[in-house]
Amino acid sequence: MRSVRGVLDTIALALTAYYAVRGLVRPEGAGNLLFPAIAVGLYLVLTLLALYIEKPGSDSAAAGSGPPRDRAGTVLPRWAALVVLVGVAVIPVFVAAYTPPAERTASHATWYLGAVGAVLTIMCVRHRPISAWIGIAILGIESSWAIGVLPTMSLGFVGSALWVAIAQLLMVFTDRAYRDTARLAALQQATSAWQASQAVRRLERRRRVQYALAVAGPTLSRVIASGGVLTDEERTTARLAEGRLRDELRGARLLDDDVRDAIAAARLRGATVTVFDEGGLDDVSPEGLDEVRRELAQTLWHTDAPRIIIRSAPDPDVAITIVGRSAGGEGLTDEDDLQLWREIPRPRASE
Template identity: 50%
Template sequence: MISVRTVLVTLAVAFTAYLAARGLWWTAAPAYPLVVVIALGLYLVTTWLCVFWEPTPPAPHPEAGDDPPLTIGSRGPATLPLSASILAIVSAVLVPTSIAVGVGPDNRTALFATWYLGGIGALMTIVMVRRRPWFAWAGIVVLAIASIAWMGPVDALSLGLVGSIVWVGVAQLLLISMDRAARDTARLAQLQRAASAWQASQTGRQRERRVQVQRALAVAGPILTRTVATTGLLDDREKLEARIAEGALRDEMRGPRLLDDDVRTELDSARRRGATVTVLDEGGLDGLDETSLALIRAQLAETLRASTSDRLYIRTSPDDRVAVTVVGRSAAGPGLSDEDAVELWREIAHP
């Protein structure tokens, strides 16, 4: 399949070759034919170098700051090497003067002598497309000075100078529009990815909330049904079950990432022996995979299984080293401060 780039390069080569061929269609004998041929050769070599010369790796774009345009390189025209840009300016200086001298004073407004107005304009258009705007406009200024000097302002403007200026201006506008469209497309793609990620996270949260609701109904459903049936008149065993169900619900809301079946079993056992348990997830477990969370939960379940404290505080830690801190306290005896009543301190490290 023929690419758009191949089509554009072919058109550029064909058009510049046509303009150069006009310079050989002599309707009158030039004063210095060799000078005309050398100027044509310099023009063709310079133009085709500007079309085909690709920097390796792509040169940075000096006018755009640190970040190259989104359409540069493989996604668009790469920046023209500096040496080729300078050669284009040299051609813009030498070709008009060489042609004017080579054809002689009597032929300077003839069709075969004015081809360089379009030829240099096409060359500067290529330079503009290759992301060298300052060089392109400098070449147009040089062309304007040379053509006006050799044939006068009226003839220069009427025979092609205006068209060359328009070509370069339109090329710059198209390049700016292309870069802006590429930036907008990239921004739109980024927003689309962010929206997809947000939607995925919301879907995950909804699924997690459904699981929590189902678990809450499984935990608290029977005691709530019993409470409604007895209009709140519960016996001591049922009141204990209600307190345990309340604690389990708080665990599910405050620290779901700390919980698995083993941890839930040990929390239930601690509450049934009369301990007060507080579970808080205050961050620090974000980004951990299920394997790491399973290791942390296993150590937490082991710690709870061995504890005999009256009050247990389980908190996640934002510390880079510690994942979970478990503190156990019991009622202070005579002569002991509240700080002395800490009988369990366990820091579960990140796997």
């Protein structure tokens, strides 16, 4: 952005110098340069005003960040645009006033047609297109009054209007390209974040499976080696290993050492424990997750329900729901079989 702005400023200053020289170079005997110098000086002030005045508090180092109309140094302040319009209205009248009628179509007397057009082009690039077109209308009316319509059209007014039109088209296309680039960058960031989260999830699942296999692996090897002929103690161990493997795959985020011990104790006394993690805990902080797991472990240690269902689901208020039922309870709406209903609240962000 800085390099582009520097190139545009250089072109604008070069044009400014050219029109300033045109306004000052006069034929021999054409009078003193006081009034032409005043007109050229006013033109230079307007050009610098349109080029470099920025909104209060804007930081030129931040140029290029944010939407096109919010970038520092891009939008010309309203007061500056108004001052430029007033100056644009003054210059043609002032030049016509100090130039003899017979010389008003000479090069040194029509320099303002291109000069004012250059200033208005800068104003359009600074995201003031309406003000620029108002200035073009003022320039056309005043120059037509001073030198006539046909000379106005042939001596530079058409070119000035064309510059403003091209500047507005470039502004529209540039802003659109900027918005498309910003949208593409946002999509790329979202895609990168999604890919990173998926990589973390795959890594976490791989670690959980490795952990579960490390726990259940010896028991599974014993089952295979014995051909399924196990003692009662080995069957119990195999049942616990199978349950732990299932828990690690279905509800890894609900588990820590205390929860695993509580679930194992419930299964040792003959209870059936089912764990489901259907999401909803991904945005919980590690501290909040530890608190939820601690409450879950305490609830499991203090229940003797034969069937226990532990479930987490996306809910704004509840982190985990624990349901305990009797051994014969089948229907989820059969309240006579319900022995435990515990909802662990979701930790707040401040926690």
